[in-house]
Amino acid sequence: MTPAIEIDAVSVTLGDTAVLNSVSTTIDEGRLVGLVGPNGAGKTTLLRAINGVLDPDQGSVRVTGQDVSALDSRATSQLVATVPQSTASTFEFPVRRIVEMGRTPHIGRFGTRTSADRDAVDEAMDRAAVSHLADRPVTEVSGGERQRVFLARALAQETPVLLLDEPTSDLDVNHQVRTLDLVTDLVDEGRTVVAAIHDLDLAARYCDELRLLHDGRIRAAGTPESVLTAATLEAAFGARATVTTHPVTGAASVTAFADDAPDSTTATVHVVGGGGAATPHLHRLDAAGVECSVGVVSTDDADAETARAIGADLVTVPPFAPVDDEARATVSERVRRADAVVVADVTVAPGNCPTLDAVLGADTPLVVVDGRPVDARNVAGSRGRRLVSRLRARGIVVDDDADAVVAAVRRAIDTPPIHDRSPYSP
The missing domain is CATH 3.40.50.720 (NAD(P)-binding Rossmann-like Domain)
Known part of the structure; x- marks a missing residue:
């Protein structure tokens, strides 16, 4: 397989805290990889290093073979789209205008939107099930609807790599499943997706591979079944857990309890x-x-x-x-x-x-x-x-x-x- 993302010995310190400590991993094209781990493990920081928002203190990140730190913002945004954990907005832009922002990396400084841009926006809104919200101010939609609006913006960006930071956190159960079903469709079409996911059962059900982060390091990597073990979960989360096979999905299912x-x-x-x-x-x-x-x-x-x-x-x-x-x-x-x-x-x-x-x-x-x-x-x-x-x-x-x-x-x-x-x- 061809690597889509290569992370080599990345270290990040924020203030006096070492958030990532010599993290190395490779993610192949056309894979859905979940980042799991306790709060503060470094999942969001790793995503920010991949999309170029944050420069590592040490190490490098390459996306489709290109060193992200050597690219300008426009070039990076043509490679990586991100759905952030917080989608709050203080501007009363219509939903469609928010989604259209995903086309910005593809339009020159003095350029105008083309029919291809409009088609990309229409398709993204349809796939994210927000077309009916097109004219509503983004400040007036629910948290779950706003999450889908920003997913549509990322889809409209048409990048080979998509980063999702807690993509189901504000969604009800129905839209959690629909969103992750859509993500797997994107992966089947050839995109590479990296998602920070707090729900371990959803991560096991949908992800091809997992990276378990704890104390700024990757403690386990591989298939969900190999990563989600009682020993690794107790070490990372400080909780006793049993891991079984879900009788319906066939994926690993985690039941955790306080010790x-x-x-x-x-x-x-x-x-x-x-x-x-x-x-x-x-x-x-x-x-x-x-x-x-x-x-x-x-x-x-x-x-x-x-x-x-x-x-x-x-x-x-x-x-x-x-x-x-x-x-x-x-x-x-x-x-x-x-x-x-x-x-x-x-x-x-x-x-x-x-x-x-x-x-x-x-x-x-x-x-x-x-x-x-x-x-x-x-x-x-x-x-x-x-x-x-x-x-x-x-x-x-x-x-x-x-x-x-x-x-x-x-x-x-x-x-x-x-x-x-x-x-x-x-």
Whole structure:
């Protein structure tokens, strides 16, 4: 591939603060590269070095082979267009006039706009979905609409490289997706895009590659899957995180929590799940430093996938198979070994009743997640209703909230178990 952007040992100091420290990276043509990292990591400063607004103290930046520091503003603007993070304007220019400013680098000092310029503006406004705002003052449109207006201005500039600084920060979910879909279309057409993105899931979904910045250095570079790991995220953001594959997009998905792991010996919790009901609780328990086991679930269940992702001990049966004697014996042993058991808001069916019986057959402290009404998730008839009643009577009942589950687990471990005296006990 041909490099579109070459950054060589770039260092930038602002005031007394070293913002970038010998940053080097290469971005190939026709790629969408995301800059991720905590606030103050240097993402915006790196973008300003690429577009020539800021001269590095050391190092160089080349765009399509040309040293940006050797170019005048007009020449640089023919190579690089930028959508800034702040799009506030104190001038009441009509939206179309703002977009037309993108054509300035292509017009001589005494030149006039041509039909090609007008066509470029029309196409840019259409692609950014702001044509209907053409005559409105830019000061009277919403923050999200103004963000799209400045994206249209950058599109009208028709440069080989496009820089985006938090392009979705003021957009609702619909326009976030539409904007990034448009950006990927531009990349497919051959443009190179570098975007500072704070939403890690969006970055993983849309970017071909990521650069993780922290303390002014690139700490990781590569595909989203290789960059967004629990270790790199904890080092950069100071937060525990679990990284899984999103079931719909297939991209990496990050769930981060504050580092609240207990100081004492790690607790062990067995989680009864199924149908994805346990997934948010598994992530939260893992982030809290709890060692989990999971089961019995189907080998292809979403909860099984989550258990594998966090390295949990897993008890499974084949898809659509009932819990057999071997699986029941295994899960009974996991329940007895655990410091606590969490029963997620699972569907109660004949196939998983043996698992619930195993939970009730042990003295292990119990947390029961109470989400959907029993009748909405019970397909095991009277047996299912009895099991749910006994579980609720024995355990700490909490709402379907991951933080509430973690708090209840800690409380349950500190509380002696309540022995089941239900008349339905076997």
